[in-house]
Amino acid sequence: MSQRGVSFHWRRYKERYMLLGTKCETCGNIFFPLRSVCPNCRRDGKPSPLALSGRGHVYTFTVIRVASEGFEAFTPYIVGLIQLEEGPKVTSQVVDCRPEEVYIGMRVEVCFRKLREQGKDGIICYGFKFRPADSQAKHE
């Protein structure tokens, strides 16, 4: 993953910081991430942004032991598909939870975290991760 400029990261900040998805007013389907064309309705679709609640459960998960460049410091870390309340799924890390504690069906909620640093001079990337749904109470 080579270094990319600020615009590459900034362009997606609403989706990555606020979990912004898409609702098509024509068919009612909800998508993540943003789509400018509804894959069901295409030209007849009326997609508009929709902030997702960030509540959901773990649909499936893995524990990454061999990371891509830039993620080495986090290993081992949990990556899951999170089934959101509104319907769509997202790929996200699951944090505040040890690898042996995560399970399919675990209730989770979104949180805002650092995703990656690109070396000493590089950009620090932020975005969503998910944590066990009761962990806010536990940590505050």
Added chain:
Amino acid sequence: MSVGRDRFKKREVAVVGVGITPSGEHWDKGLRELTIEAGFAAAGEAGVRGRDIELILVGNMSAGMFVGQEHVAALVADFLGLNPTSAVRIEAACASGGVAFNQGCLAISSGLYDLVVVGGVEKMTDVQGKWATSVLSGAMDFEWEAYFGATFPGIYALMARRYMHEYGLTREQLAEVAVKNHYHGSFNPLAHFRNQITVDQVLTSSLVADPLRLFDCSPISDGAACVILAPAENARRYTDTPIIVSACTQASDTLTLFERRNICTLDATVEAAKEAYQQAKIAPEDVDVVEVHDCFTIAEILALEDLGFCEKGDAGKLYDEGQTYVGGSLPVNTDGGLKAAGHPVGATGVKQIVELVKQLRGDVERDRQVKGAEVALAQNVGGSGATAVVTILRRGN
């Protein structure tokens, strides 16, 4: 949707020559040497002269990231001495080779070309493993999967975990996929790995992305493969054993795993297979030998179900019974598959075709030859299933 039946049936396509390099770490060979080796072998077999070649298609995923070289098709034409022949690079991640083959078939069946070279090549070991992992993660959705820390093995691990949860596939059954592929690979002199392994070795190999371990993963390989295509009506000019392309279809699905209808099935494979069986006018039970895209062990399980060889959830049983070995009812990956024979990503789709052509000719080593094979099927996948190509071949008369 995949390519319409009638269009493809316009003119029947035959494979009249094949060539392939060993897969592995070729420290002494670069991308151009590998391509030349496979290309010359194929052209030599078919007795084709350079001036007869009308179109060159090259499947290649990421020469730019692996060796810093773009403009690969022109390079290949140049170093094969084939200028000014038209040359086109085709990229569809790990399905680049399969898509190039599909386009080659269309070029012949359309009537526009009478002799087409389809090559596939990847030079992967000039970079460190970590960088290769990052490059391969570009086969998924970079911004919504890799960006969040998912790796390519990780994405297949997500499928494996969910599939095991829903269908009760055991870790041992998954391991049997790798054990079988290494067994087949041990008889293939061109395979990346020729050692046989045990279930125990798979289960004690290091974890890559739970539940997938090192021996569930195909290796990072260098390699190239090449086939020569001609209209079936001309095939006898080049070979006594033409292999006919009964069908070649391609389908697409969402780039991300998380937007799929069902992550325990590859809808692109299902769609491409449905169309391919219709084109070829056969059913899954008519197939004698199969090459599927086992980039990870779980992928072979999903493929056999999605291709209609058994019901969803039942593929594990085929491995309990040893049915997927040569000599079983459904021999799968007789060259060792991606796991043992190697996975030079851009070459893989073409490499599968080369293996099946040799099987149908009765040309492979005795221990891995499927006796009397008449019909063969290949499935090549890009990324986690956003592209699938299904090809059905049969022995020519």
